[in-house]
Amino acid sequence: MQMNAEYTSLVAVGDSFTEGMSDLLPDGSYRGWADLLAARMAARSPGFRYANLAVRGKLIQQIVDEQVDVAAAMKADVVTLVGGLNDTLRPKCDMVRVRDLLTEAVEKLAPSCERLVLMRSPGRDGPVLQRFRPRMEELYACIDELAARHDAVVVDLYEVPVLGDQRMWDVDRLHPTAEGHRRIAEAVWQALGHDAESDWRTPLSAAVPPGWLTRRVADARFAKQHLVPWIGRRLTGRSSGDGLPPKRPELAPYIQDDDPQQLS
Numbered sequence: 502m503q504m505n506a507e508y509t510s511l512v513a514v515g516d517s518f519t520e521g522m523s524d525l526l527p528d529g530s531y532r533g534w535a536d537l538l539a540a541r542m543a544a545r546s547p548g549f550r551y552a553n554l555a556v557r558g559k560l561i562q563q564i565v566d567e568q569v570d571v572a573a574a575m576k577a578d579v580v581t582l583v584g585g586l587n588d589t590l591r592p593k594c595d596m597v598r599v600r601d602l603l604t605e606a607v608e609k610l611a612p613s614c615e616r617l618v619l620m621r622s623p624g625r626d627g628p629v630l631q632r633f634r635p636r637m638e639e640l641y642a643c644i645d646e647l648a649a650r651h652d653a654v655v656v657d658l659y660e661v662p663v664l665g666d667q668r669m670w671d672v673d674r675l676h677p678t679a680e681g682h683r684r685i686a687e688a689v690w691q692a693l694g695h696d697a698e699s700d701w702r703t704p705l706s707a708a709v710p711p712g713w714l715t716r717r718v719a720d721a722r723f724a725k726q727h728l729v730p731w732i733g734r735r736l737t738g739r740s741s742g743d744g745l746p747p748k749r750p751e752l753a754p755y756i757q758d759d760d761p762q763q764l765s
Contacts, residue, residue, distance in 0.1 A: 508578040515583040517557035523671035537686035551755040553748040573613035589636035611651040623664035
């Protein structure tokens, strides 16, 4: 397949990572790496069309049931698929089923587009990553195998040092900051064969580590605002995305004014 092509359409499939949390805009909506990528692609291709079907909290089964067939029917030039990581963070996770569902998604999406983009997602440094690392690496091994089989692009963000830096992650410790999303968009842009406009791997400047009290205050705030509600949803079978529609459900022309803050 041709790389560095003048692609005319993009469909993004996935969960909160692709929806754009926590890259918050002044109007309360989320931007994120997929919107940033669409803005850059649209600048090169008049009439460029973009859809983002991602919804926060979705598991791979929900992504397959609710997004994959819709995305395949759109016949976009480029489709991005990032999913399965939410499953690996659940206390009980059937990795065989996760792999099977991811395989089903790829087998449907790959023939529907010119270029399928998969991703080995980044992880924030800390004990959570260490606890779930075996599942994540099993997921990523499956992604590598599927990419080789279906000639898909893999954007490898896993264990890139700067993306593990805690300053790249929002206070919820689950979603990248605006700078994190900007770098991810740049990584996907380059993976599609385009010339680099920045080095997304460049480390952040050195910073003085926060003191013990500052860390404990941050831990308490995180537990109250994010961890406890997350546990509550798990216990009651709810999701943060329940009832929410896809971000951009139609493959429609991307208007640059939609997003005045682009990759710069």
